[in-house]
Amino acid sequence: MGRGQIEEVKTNLRLLGREDLTALLWIFPALLVYALIVLLPQVLNLGYAFTNYDGFDPAFSWVGADNFVKALTKDQDLVAAFINTVVFATVSLAIGLVLQFFLAYKLYRGMAGSGFLKGLFYLPMVVSMVILAVLWSGILRYHGMLNALLLAMNWISEPVDWLGDRTLSMASLIFVNAWCYLGYGAIIFLAGFNAIPVDLLESADIDGAGGWVRLWRIYIPLLMNSVTVSLFIGLTGAIKIFELPFVLTHGGPAGATTTIAYGIYKEAFDNQRFGYSSAVSVLFTLIIGLLTLVQLRATRSREVGY
Numbered sequence: 001m002g003r004g005q006i007e008e009v010k011t012n013l014r015l016l017g018r019e020d021l022t023a024l025l026w027i028f029p030a031l032l033v034y035a036l037i038v039l040l041p042q043v044l045n046l047g048y049a050f051t052n053y054d055g056f057d058p059a060f061s062w063v064g065a066d067n068f069v070k071a072l073t074k075d076q077d078l079v080a081a082f083i084n085t086v087v088f089a090t091v092s093l094a095i096g097l098v099l100q101f102f103l104a105y106k107l108y109r110g111m112a113g114s115g116f117l118k119g120l121f122y123l124p125m126v127v128s129m130v131i132l133a134v135l136w137s138g139i140l141r142y143h144g145m146l147n148a149l150l151l152a153m154n155w156i157s158e159p160v161d162w163l164g165d166r167t168l169s170m171a172s173l174i175f176v177n178a179w180c181y182l183g184y185g186a187i188i189f190l191a192g193f194n195a196i197p198v199d200l201l202e203s204a205d206i207d208g209a210g211g212w213v214r215l216w217r218i219y220i221p222l223l224m225n226s227v228t229v230s231l232f233i234g235l236t237g238a239i240k241i242f243e244l245p246f247v248l249t250h251g252g253p254a255g256a257t258t259t260i261a262y263g264i265y266k267e268a269f270d271n272q273r274f275g276y277s278s279a280v281s282v283l284f285t286l287i288i289g290l291l292t293l294v295q296l297r298a299t300r301s302r303e304v305g306y
Contacts, residue, residue, distance in 0.1 A: 046282060048278040049067055054274060055269075081262070084257060088241060092174045092177045092238050093238055096181055097185065104192075123183065140163050169252070196223075242259065264284065
């Protein structure tokens with residue numbers, strides 16, 4: 001390498017260093033905000049998990065792994081909340097994926113008013129979940145709009161306690177959650193439908209592949225990447241669900257709709273056991289990470305290239 005080439009390399013390195021410094025200065029405010037709002041609370045939460053901090057008294061003490069031991073072996077309310085969360089996530093995901101797929105299929109096939117329906121079904125995703133929960137509270141409460149409509153149509157003889165019955169309350173939360181994510185998942189599946197090569201579908205027509213054959217042999221295998229994305233978003237949202245039980249049922253009746261996220265909130269702000277709730281949140285984070293990793297591996301292994 002000649003002297004001129006060496007000088008050119010040095011000049012390029014100096015320019016690259018200046019560009020990196022300029023870029024770092026531009027993104028530094030965003031990094032600082034992220035560190036203060038996201039990273040610092042996470043670090044503090046991990047530290048509080050090993051204490052008996054109540055959220056107010058600064059003279060808290062170190063308790064080691066006692067909070068984690070209690071959460072894993074002694075807290076029956078946490079076990080019940082875990083079971084509620086599993087039931088809620090499993091059923092709402094199963095129902096949601098089926099509805100999202102078939103709604104996307106209908107939109108893909110060009111149903112009447114598909115352009116308007118895309119925006120209509122996607123609308124809940126641009127509205128706060130708290131606002132949606134308040135709206136559904138007005139619909140599902142004992143003297144709400146749903147019971148008024150059913151009574152007017154003589155379908156029921158007395159109001160149904162959709163949010164106060166132990167079984168119906170969980171079913172109501174599952175329905176509302178599936179409705180909220182319906183449009184978002186349908187858009188993901190619709191993108192997958194539109195990405196399927198036309199010549200592949202034409203070949204299926206030539207071979208005489210009917211609706212069900214095409215569904216199981218073409219659409220579902222080639223849409224596994226959409227399943228991966230939709231299931232990932234739905235799983236993380238369903239496991240961490242907080243707004244719906246908080247607004248609609250307050251975790252009741254008798255803890256029937258208390259999820260882990262809502263249980264963490266109650267431990268911290270109702271029972272003033274911030275240290276213990278921090279420990280539960282750490283375990284909850286590990287569970288979410290493990291479940292999403294298993295889900296991604298399971299669905300990605302079934303994806304088909306084309």
